[in-house]
Amino acid sequence: MLPGNTDFILDPANVIFLGVFALVLVVVVGTLASAIVSARRAVVRGQAAAILWHEEFEELPASARDCRHAMTGEMPGRRCERAFDCKGCETHARLLADAKPLPAIDAGGFFVLADRLYHRGHAWLKSEEDGTVTLGLDDLATRLVGTPDALVLPAVGERLAENGPAFRLKAGKARVRVASPVSGEVVETGSFAKGFLLRVKPDGPLDTRALLSGREAAAFFGRERDRLQLVLSAAQGIPALADGGVLVGDLSSAIPEEDRDRVLGEMLLEA
Amino acid sequence: MDDTLIGRGLRRTSLPRFLLWLVPWAALLALGLYAVYLCFAIGLNQTNMDNRFAFGLWIYLDLTVIALGAGAFFTGFLLYILKKKELKAVINSAVVIGFICYSGAVGILMVDVGQPLRAWFTFWHPNVHSMLAEVTFCLTLYLSVLAIEYAPLVLKNRRLKEVPGLLVLEHQLHKVMVVFAGIGTLLSFFHQGSLGGLYGVLRGNPFAFREHIGIWPTTFFLFILSAAAVGPSFILLTTWLVGKVSRKRLVSPEVFQTLAKISGWLLLVYVVLKGIDSLVWINSTSPKTGVQVSSFYAHPPFGTWVLFAEVVLLGLVPAALLLSRRVRARTGLLVLAAAMACAGIVLNRYVMTIQTLALPSLPFDSFLSYSPSWQETAAFLAVLGYGVLLYSISFRWLNLFPEERELATKG
């Protein structure tokens, strides 16, 4: 039956035994192969960043997943199940259509600018007249990071993916990426002094439905301040964020060194 | 220094201290590899096995670690098929332990056989009626499945997951993990059983031989049941041990309760069935061949206390303890009960492998003794060294205990 195997016959016992094992082998190899093929296809189609974002989202603690409409008081207690993909969310579309006036909420001591849109990962996006957008780090994150040891910006010409890494920061023991609010090509790099960190030419017409602005952004910062207190409360030696109700100026100095990485990661939504 | 490899929010000891911890285990592994080299270069005369004690410490070790490593397949079955979500907290650790146990066992087997390069003969000239052929097929496939289950843990390492392709692969593997868990359960069912079947089919050995249900001796089913029973206990034991050594809280207490209850019930069922099987063996199976069971226990130190210890002291007693809410409420007692359950299975495997060969078969034979040579012991300890090394590295750089970060922040 097989080469070099003259005394092997396919009696029922042999057929059943070898058949079952062949079947199991085919299922194992086939399943593994299909996973590899799907993975390759997802990378080729540029879906890697979206998948990474979803994976990170799964690892976030519950406190990081408040729905934007919970923060404004419209749907208290609601948690996002969609990795902040407001574009595809029916509830968000419905609430936008209803457009009720939003109650005013304290911005928690943070500086919120009316001319820009805010990403859940604390980057801001500002549309410029020439069709590009500028990106930067919002007030909360800037104060949290303090003066970074290193700011690793992508080179001109590199591509960013929405929700993928925009740039990286090193501060003390912390190493963290900041997520990009937009997909596009980097046309200019900036600095903290310049007022923006990246100028990006977006892919196609800008879709900013997942970004927060105005009163919503103010509510977001208020909630993020509370979340920061929670994240810090687990640190060694609980620091005081506010001194008599007023926010401490240099937030970064309030964070113990061993916790810096964890705190920054949690606030900037990197697991 | 290796901070970027350590998961965010997890605290691990400094790199120099970690490397220091690895040193004695690496030394054990090195010594064992030297012993293995001697066996390959000079021959199996380096062991104390002989023509009468053809199986020794290594086969005993193989059966034992495979039984203890059953926690991998069984936890996977409980989590992915029976949807016991709380076991998510230990499944990663269980997979690593399973991988260590099975890869160690296969490694030892390669040294144990006289011609390891002929290992593929079993696949090309299979005797499907042989329990050992079944074990060979199942173990090979199952080790591959374990490797596939281990891969996502590695791919989720903090640095590795920044490579887009790797994280996407991990994501896809996770989506189909239930398939591998199911296959793993099927394969484990058969090879755990066949390891018991190795001895239950021995027509020439009334001590080992048992009645058959279909083509399978009762030891087939008893081994599956005992492995499933001891798996959760071993996971409990190792998780507690790792928590103690690393001085961290790794799982919430509910997880231990779930593991203990499952282990306790299975152990109880196993003890009852083993008791019935033993009674049948004593009153029917063995006497039919002309040998009374009492003769098996007439050789010190293997008195009837061995059977009593296996079934009652380290079987019924830990089962009762694991099922007692009061015992489960106290971690010290709970861990002791789990350890006793594991010890019972360790003793059972010893009885099957060693006592079977020690007993005389021809009427003018004598009772034999055997103690392993240093090479055999060293090879066994090499598996232990390898296991601790691999587990330590996994614990440091991979997220073995998903609840650890939350438990650490709760304070």
Add this chain to the structure above:
Amino acid sequence: MHTQKHTTSLPAHRYTLVVDLDRCTGCGACGTACAVENNIPPAADKATERTGTVWMRVQEAAAGDGPATFVPIPCQQCDHPPCVDVCPQRAIEYDPRTGIVAQIPVRCLGCRYCMVACPYHTRSFNWWTPEWPEGMKSTLNPDVSIRTRGVVEKCNFCVQRLQAARAKASAAGQAEIDPADYVPACVEACPSRALSFGDAADENGEVARLAKDPESFRLLAGLGTGPKVLYRSSDPAVRERLSRTGVTRG
């Protein structure tokens, strides 16, 4: 030796060894002749009685006060061999034409499961690499392959002599071999003629007659292995003692 599925009108043979325990003096000539015939290597320096290779073992069965009985125990060539069932590689084959259980050393993995399964302990493992002193290789029997380290071996009822007998018969144009042409080395060598050999399937033969004789018994008959080695003793105490299954004390 591979089992060939072929049609033949020849009746199946049941080659059987008969051992007369009254005549066995324990001299060991059978074992020596076997070693010479079957290319068994000289024992390694560190070999013991439990690690040395022996196909024809002569074991002393003590009798308490009385004289000991010497029991030659080769492979019992069982009709229901436990070893054949357990070998994962089918490295052992039972030939239904002759009843001989043949070991295939080139297919043996060395897992030793067959050794665990055999209740007669007639199998040897090559714990050392077989080595012959300078010049001794010229004494090797060319009809028997030598084995490598790490495989199991055992008595094959000198099947190479059966093959030689068949070749001789077929050259002479005969369908059956001349029984006198197939005599294992141990039987040939025994000085006290304690060993004889024959075909139990031959109803008119000596072996068939002896098998029915009340002074004949087999070892571990209660286990159902169907051994084809027939032991004989005129002493009922010897018969009773040796034909038991299992030991009642250590």
